[in-house]
């Protein structure tokens with residue numbers, strides 16, 4: 001009992017719990033800070049699921065938006081008959097947080113000079129970006145059915161022909177170089193916008209990534225944030241089987257970057273990390289986001305749907321699972 005009282009006193013001093021010490025004992029309660037810390041420890045819990053975000057069709061809870069985005073990705077790829085499903089589902093949360101909770105941008109004026117930029121360096125995950133851009137209002141939702149159609153605007157890999165797309169990508173390894181150019185240009189122009197770049201963990205196999213990483217650190221580009229989608233898979237196997245990439249954090253640190261590690265499906269943690277990046281001066285930041293390839297549909301998680309397209313039954317099953325969540 002004495003031990004318990006001792007622990008309680010420490011927790012109270014840390015302002016994690018509160019209780020009355022008068023004879024009228026009022027019970028033990030978590031303080032606001034205590035609730036915050038407790039939430040942080042709930043693995044993979046969509047803490048911000050109820051947070052309202054503004055979409056083209058009005059405000060909706062983040063949790064609802066994420067399900068809608070995943071549904072659209074599934075429909076797009078099933079309809080097109082090709083596409084990288086696992087890679088797209090892997091980054092839905094990250095892109096949604098960037099576009100709906102963090103970045104300064106304007107779907108009515110996609111070329112607004114002061115907008116934050118996003119380079120989807122793992123361009124094969126374009127369906128996730130298209131779903132996000134359409135929800136944000138860059139182009140009509142109906143256009144999503146034209147993914148990979150000849151003459152259409154939604155190419156298999158991002159192209160600036162699509163409203164809202166800032167860089168043509170798809171050949172892995174090049175996006176960070178483009179982002180570094182954009183960030184450096186912003187510095188020269190004394191502009192305040194920021195540049196975000198999403199790269200794959202298998203993409204780290206490309207030598208150009210490291211050349212760009214060195215350049216960003218050399219110029220002290222604190223207006224760039226690289227987000228590594230650390231889903232542990234490449235196209236044909238795990239990143240470690242194909243060519244080991246660990247220790248990722250040490251490598252980026254050695255290249256002069258500020259390094260943060262988060263669970264890429266923990267919305268609060270991602271937002272928090274982005275906030276830390278904004279307040280880091282004199283060096284670029286990288287967020288290593290631990291994710292699950294195929295996230296959101298249990299039987300698609302892992303590398304099974306790296307390139308496979310769901311058939312009608314699988315699509316139905318996936319959509320039903322999303323409905324039940």
Ligand SMILES: Cc1ncc(C[n+]2csc(CCOP(=O)(O)OP(=O)(O)O)c2C)c(N)n1
Pocket residue numbers: 084086087090122124170171172173199200201202203204229231233234235236239293
């Ligand atoms: C330069 C280049 N080589 C090969 C490819 C083919 N390719 C498309 S996706 C992919 C795997 C990428 O793995 P990763 O970066 O881990 O992304 P994930 O799909 O796992 O999210 C490869 C090799 C490519 N797009 N570009």
